[in-house]
Amino acid sequence: MEKEKKLKPSKETPSGFEDRQEKELLIRDFVISNIKEVMIKYGFQYLETPSFEYTDSIGKFLPDKDRPGEGVFSFKDENKWLSLRYDLTAPLARYVAKNFNEIPKPFKRYQLGTVWRNEKPGPGRYREFLQFDADYVGTKSLQADAELCVLISEILEKCGLDKADYTVKISSRKFTDKLFEQLKIKSKEQKSTTLRALDKIDRLGWSEAKKLLGDGRKDKSGDYTKGAKLTNDQIKIIENALKSKNPDSEDVLEIIKIFKAYNFENYKFDPSVIRGLEYYTGPIFEVNLNFEVKNLKGQTIQFGSIGGGGRYDNLVSNFGNFECPATGISIGLDRFVFALMQKKDFKTKSVRPVIICVFDQNNTKQYVEILNKLRSSNISSEIYPGEGKLKKQMEYANKIESPCVIFYGDDEIKKGEAKLRNLKTGEEKSVKIENLVNEIKKII
Numbered sequence: 001m002e003k004e005k006k007l008k009p010s011k012e013t014p015s016g017f018e019d020r021q022e023k024e025l026l027i028r029d030f031v032i033s034n035i036k037e038v039m040i041k042y043g044f045q046y047l048e049t050p051s052f053e054y055t056d057s058i059g060k061f062l063p064d065k066d067r068p069g070e071g072v073f074s075f076k077d078e079n080k081w082l083s084l085r086y087d088l089t090a091p092l093a094r095y096v097a098k099n100f101n102e103i104p105k106p107f108k109r110y111q112l113g114t115v116w117r118n119e120k121p122g123p124g125r126y127r128e129f130l131q132f133d134a135d136y137v138g139t140k141s142l143q144a145d146a147e148l149c150v151l152i153s154e155i156l157e158k159c160g161l162d163k164a165d166y167t168v169k170i171s172s173r174k175f176t177d178k179l180f181e182q183l184k185i186k187s188k189e190q191k192s193t194t195l196r197a198l199d200k201i202d203r204l205g206w207s208e209a210k211k212l213l214g215d216g217r218k219d220k221s222g223d224y225t226k227g228a229k230l231t232n233d234q235i236k237i238i239e240n241a242l243k244s245k246n247p248d249s250e251d252v253l254e255i256i257k258i259f260k261a262y263n264f265e266n267y268k269f270d271p272s273v274i275r276g277l278e279y280y281t282g283p284i285f286e287v288n289l290n291f292e293v294k295n296l297k298g299q300t301i302q303f304g305s306i307g308g309g310g311r312y313d314n315l316v317s318n319f320g321n322f323e324c325p326a327t328g329i330s331i332g333l334d335r336f337v338f339a340l341m342q343k344k345d346f347k348t349k350s351v352r353p354v355i356i357c358v359f360d361q362n363n364t365k366q367y368v369e370i371l372n373k374l375r376s377s378n379i380s381s382e383i384y385p386g387e388g389k390l391k392k393q394m395e396y397a398n399k400i401e402s403p404c405v406i407f408y409g410d411d412e413i414k415k416g417e418a419k420l421r422n423l424k425t426g427e428e429k430s431v432k433i434e435n436l437v438n439e440i441k442k443i444i
Contacts (some may be wrong), residue, residue, distance in 0.1 A: 005061050016119075016127030020334075026348045028130070028337050032112060033436070034158040035132055038109045044134060049091035055081035058090040059318075066381040072120050073176050082115040082180065088133040089279075090329055096137050096326075097319030105324075112333070120223065126334060132307075135328030137316070142251060145283045145311060146258035148329040151306075152287055153266055155331075161289075161345045169286045170256075171273040173310070174249040179241055183234045186301030193228040198238070198274040202288075202304050210235055242272045251283045251311075276308055282308030285329060293342040303339050307331035354381040354440055355397040357390060359409040366413055370406065370436065377437045379444065397423060403444045406436070 014020060020028075039046075051397065055074055070085040085091050088111050096107065114132045136144035149168045156166050185191055197212035204212075211217035213235050216227035230238075247253055247269045258269060273286045281341065286308035293303045309329030316324035339344075353373060356367050367383045374381040384393045395407050407419035418436060421428040421444050431439045 008121045014127075016125075017123030017125060018128075018334075024337055024341065024348075025350055025441050026350070027341060027346050030346075031159050031333060031337060032132075035110075035112070035155055037149055037318070037421075038158065039134065042112040042134075042147070044108045047092070047111050048113065049088070049111065051084055051114065051347045052082045053085055053091055053094065055083040057094045057099070058083055058086055060196065068209060071118055073116050077146060081391075085113075087115055088113055088131055088330065089135070089315070090135070092135055092137070092328075093312075093315040093326075094319060096316050096324060097222065097322055100316075100322055100324070102136075106141075106144065108135070109137070117271070120142055126131075129335070130333040132328055132333055133328055133330040134230040135310075137326040137327060138324055139327075140313070140325045142211045142254045142283065143258055145251075145285075145327045146255045146262065146264075148309065148327065149255075149259070149267060150264050151261050152329055153264065156287075159336075159342075163378070165289060165291055165343065167288050167290060169270040169273045169288055169308075170247075170252060170267055170283060171271050171285075172247075172249045172252050172271065172283050173280045174239075174251060175271050175284065176274065179238065182241075183230070183237060189232075192278055193226070194230065195274055195278065197228055198272070199272075201242075201272050206239070210239075211336060212237065228330075243260055244271050245269070250359055255283055273308070273433075275308060276421055279312045279315045280310040281313045282344035283327070284308065287329075287331065291338050291339075291343060292337055303335075306336045306339065350401070351380050352401050352403060354379060354444070355393065355402045355405045356381065357393045357405055357407055358384045359390075360409070363408070363410075363413065366408065370408060370418070373433075373437060374440065377441075379437065379440055404440060 019095065036046075056101075058072065072086050074081050074083040076082075092111070096103065100346065111133050113131060114128060118126050119208065121127055134148060134348050136148070149170070153168060154165070157163070176198075180186075180191055180194075181412075185194065194213060197209050198213065201209040208217060212225060212227050213230045214227045215229065215233075218224045236349070252269060256267075256269075259265070273284055275284045275286070284330055286305050288305050289303045291303065294301050307330045309327070311325070311327040314327035316322045316326060356370055358367065364383075371381055371383055384396065386392070386396060394405065402423055404423055405421050407421065412418050412430075415430075417430050417432050419428055420431045420436070420439055420443075424443070429439075
């Protein structure tokens, strides 16, 4: 009888999900530390919401199928659909509604958290990524909208960008509302499809976005996206409107006035800034990087947007009779870090442990005494954690890029000294145990 062949699991990650290595994570930690400094300075509170929400709480509703629609990862639990959060804004709205009487108005919160999008991945666009959000909830003041743009610029510059490296683009949903009236578009679905198509202009270019405004578009992989079914005349009206250079909505003009008070000049009015989400009601902004980077294929590309936001005055009221205007901004940290790593030469220092080589398991007590001496002096160190002779131990030390190794055999124990080998230079010398910490500090 033929033996059944055991199938091995794939070693690849699912499409749109990435393993992240230490250098990227250290730079991400650097960005996060700068974000926290700025947010504390601007008076924001730190908040964390759960990864899962009820599906209807994040604005995705069950269609005539057996699971929620595209865009979210979902499962059914006790007859209610749960979804991994798509962004950090809808969970914030739910939190505000739940704690409406307890929180101050305005409520200034910031959050760092992973979000998940069940969408087709692309270069630098993931299905799972870390996002930073800052929001003002409970105020109509456009001072809040303006300050969000100012604080984002401070974060970018603290992380090492120059003013020439980025632009904060601003527009308003009042622009598209006026445009829909002109186009005589009343269908909510057609408005939504049009907004999503316009939001892709920056990534796809006008010629491809135009297909999404019309009958639809087939991408290079053969996937087809339905269009908004606008006529050629309607598309032409949109094209002409997007060429406008001067803002005519009062909210944008007011924000520009506040920018002048801040002496903030790194912005640009751009009516093509749309933001694809439906809940925006007023001013909208987008944070664009102006420099070129290389994508994963080695091709040079203009990086474009790393985030944005805008005013969403009606989102909290979805949860009840709450009058709660709000505005917020977000950055996709993984995209930002990807760009930063190409823009700047980060001198990240990966701390690697000093290795105490094992000559005899019976000497564990003596090895631990040295280990405790090093660790009490805040020196990263370890007794070789594997099994094998000295050659294998040295291979391990070199592989992890340890700065030095300690040899402490019977002869060294009797003399009260250890041999210390510098793995950068190959130099080796005998060191009294009481002097070991000082000698290692000279190497690391």
